[in-house]
C-alpha cells in the first residue's frame with residue numbers, strides 16, 4: 406500500500422513564513438524566512454512542499470517574486486496555492502516549475518475557467534475544498550461559496566484530478582484532523598484527497614495513514630512542525646512504519 410505523503414507547509418504573509426489560527430487574518434505567528442523554512446523541510450527529507458501566498462489569498466497584495474524564488478530553489482515537488490484565479494496568475498504559478506497548483510476561490514467564483522484549466526493542465530491542477538461544516542469558503546476563507554458535495558460532484562464531472570480538503574475549524578489549532586469529513590469526501594469521489602488542518606501528533610498522522618486505502622493520499626502539516634510537536638524526520642518515519 407502506498408504510504409501517506411507528507412506536505413510540510415510554508416504559508417507566506419508580508420514576506421514571512423507564518424501560521425494562522427482558523428485561517429483568520431491577524432492571528433499570524435511568524436517563523437522567519439520562507440526560503441529558510443522550505444530549505445529546512447527539504448533537508449529533513451520532505452518530498453513535497455505546500456507553499457501558500459496568503460496575501461494573494463486574502464487580496465492584501467502578493468508575495469509572487471518570493472514565492473517563485475522559494476519554488477525555484479526546491480529540488481522537491483511543490484504544491485503552490487493562494488491567489489491563482491486567472492490565466493495570468495496561473496501562468497506565473499506554473500512558470501515557477503511547481504508540480505501542481507491548488508485553486509480555491511476560482512473553483513467557487515469562476516467555475517467555467519476552472520473547468521477549462523482542468524481540461525488543459527490535467528493533474529497539474531488540484532482544487533482546494535476549504536470548508537466550515539459542509540460550506541465552502543473562498544477569498545481568504547471570508548466568504549461562503551456553496552455546498553461541498555455539490556461542488557465536488559461538479560468538479561469530478563469536469564475531470565478534476567485531486568482535492569485538498571481543509572477543515573477551517575481545525576486549521577492551525579493542533580486539535581487533530583477531521584477524520585469524518587475526510588472519510589465522507591473520500592466516499593463521494595474516486596479522486597485522491599490531500600488532508601489539511603489540525604494535525605497535532607504522530608498519532609494523527611497514523612490515523613490519516615489508515616485512510617490511505619479510502620483515498621487519502623497525503624497530509625499537509627503546518628503548525629505541529631513549527632511548534633515542534635514532532636520533527637519532520639519523526640513524521641516521515643511514522644507514516645513509513
Ligand SMILES: O=C(O)c1ccccc1N[C@@H]1O[C@H](COP(=O)(O)O)[C@@H](O)[C@H]1O
Nearest residue numbers: 428462486487488508509510533545546
Ligand atoms: O492556508 C491557510 O492558512 C489559508 C488561510 C486563509 C486563506 C487561504 C489559506 N490557504 C490557501 O489558500 C488557497 C486558496 O487561495 P485562493 O482562494 O485560490 O486565492 C487554498 O488552497 C489554501 O491552500
